[in-house]
Amino acid sequence: MAGTTGEPNHPTDPFGPSPLQDLMYGHIHGAALRAVAVHRIADHLGDGPRTADDLAARTGTHAPSLRRILRLLAVRGLFHEDDRGAFRLDDSAQALRTDAPGSQLAAVLMITDPMFGRSTDGLAETLRTGEPAFELAYGTSFFEHLLKAPEDRATFDAGMASMSGPVEELVAQSYTFPEGARVIDVGGGRGGLLDAVLTREPTLTGVLFDQPATVAEHLLDRPGLAGRWHTEGGDFFSAVPPGGDFYVLKHILHDWSDEDALRILGTIRRAAAPGSRLLVVDAVLPEGSAPHPAVNVDVVMLLAVRGRERTAAEFSDLLGRAGFRLERILPTPTLPSVLEAVAV
């Protein structure tokens, strides 16, 4: 039977493995990943392999369907099935477990959430108009929606914290702050990066600034940090706390068009004294079309918000127009770089 070995039998056989086949079914793979994440299947695989029947009994799911979904995800390398029909997690998929160090479960639940799924459905319309598919699906902008939808806000904030968690320390260790500096993390989410920065240098103080509902869920209540931080809820298009020696913008500018990014930078520039520093923590795209992991995020930005990933030249231009001079770009061991600019 054609294609049963996974090898094309003929140059025109459409069923052999190919990028086209893979992409055509890509949304099914994402949906299968979401299904096992929603039902916390991986949480039951921390202590060894289990059959689909066993996993289904433990998770209240339908065993024959679970078997088929796990078989699909095994083809993608997420699980491995042994000759007894028991499944185990691939080492790279341990992060699907709730209690794994650096768990990515909340990140998976965010990226595969209908918030993005419904937007993805409208990408062809985005391609025609350039407008974010999210706005066509929801009738409002992404961050306006989050202000009105507490459950989606919680899904997004938890997903961001999960996605950012494993990289905060890697970012923090890539930049040395001077003793006694005051660091203001603008759009700092639940405070993971501020936590890592304050933990590394005990003389620093910090402010976590984000929307009120987000800072209300901050994670900074830790003994080693006591008395060195406070939170402020607000809108970074209106005002940010003054008096920072350092302002940090991590994964903020990529959410916004140049016009809106300039408004955010303008607010910070008004609050920042000349000589104070701005650290933009974002991926830096290479010039041209060289493969880069940030292109996934770039298309999420295209369909959900009006932002995009940028090159070093584009960051330099943007910062210059807002009254900051880009001085250096420090690589980190992970995706984002630290772009250090000074208020002029």
Ligand SMILES: C[S@@+](CC[C@H](N)C(=O)[O-])C[C@H]1O[C@@H](n2cnc3c(N)ncnc32)[C@H](O)[C@@H]1O
């Ligand atoms: C992509 S997340 C980045 C969070 C965090 N910096 C990180 O890297 O994990 C964008 C953040 O911007 C915040 N944000 C969006 N619009 C805002 C506004 N108008 N004022 C303040 N914060 C805002 C969101 O609440 C969210 O926490």
